[in-house]
Amino acid sequence: MNFCFRLILIFISLLLIFEGSAFLKPQRVENENKIMVLNYHKIDDVNISLSIPPAEFDKQMKYLKDNDYHTITPDELYASIEGREKLPENPVLITFDDGYSDNYKNAYPILKKYDFKATIFVISSFVGNMEHYVTWDEVREMSENGITIASHTVDHRSMTDLTDAQLKKELEDSKAKIEEELGKKVDYIAYPTGTYNLHIAEIVRDAGYKAAFTIKYGIVDAYSNIYALERIPIFQTEDTHKSFLERIRYAPAFESIGWIKN
Ligand SMILES: [Zn+2]
Secondary structure, three states: OOOHHHHHHHHHHHHHHHHHHHHHHOOOOOOOEEEEEEOOOOOOOOOOOOOHHHHHHHHHHHHHHHOOOOOOOOHHHHHHHOOOOOOOEEEEEEEEEEEEEHHHHHHHHHHHHHOOOEEEEEOOOOOOOOOOOOOHHHHHHHHHHOOOEOOOOOOOOOOHHHHHHHHHHHHHHHHHHHHHHHHHOOOEEEEEHHHHOHHHHHHHHHHHEEEEEEEOOOOEEEOOOOOEEEEEEEEOOHHHHHHHHHHHHHHHHHHOOOOOOO
């Protein structure tokens, strides 16, 4: 092979490698109106996909801290979507669904260690009643220390299976119960099992909620439906940290090329 041709080949290869690595670099959420909402369930050592081991959760929180992410509350998210508030750089809303007791025992101390805010969507009839779920005392303590408590309905029935009257009751009763126990307003909800439709979203709005979160994979921005907000589910996998990094790095990239927007 002639020398000149070899040089050209090397040049092309280098160009391809460079292009490839640029694409694989972390795609930070540059736009101030783009918000990453992480969705967790359990933080413990049970070997199921819904459960992140505490050591892994700590590693993920450290990654966010070291990479200059800033945790926000749902109120801050809402105000920013309405255009009333400018968010810190790289905003992230950390959420937990179902209100497992490990959220208090394992996640809360780690969140405190990094001085992070978070939100827990609790199932109001499970709190203080069911084994493996948080108690009202735990919920109150967390609510006083940077954790927003929101609704995940009264008993976690899939909303598409309910009549309008049942749905209204699930929405209003859970809101009222949490508000009574905490002495604070409850303005946000996460759909149990993620199921919803436009009719359900209307009933959610009429029950007095300002916004609702789904399990649709994506990044919240000015074009998001405030009653169908996207989240990034975080699961335990064979390499949990690698999956975490891929999920948070590629969500903005996938969205920018139109792969995961509704
Ligand atoms: Zn749930």
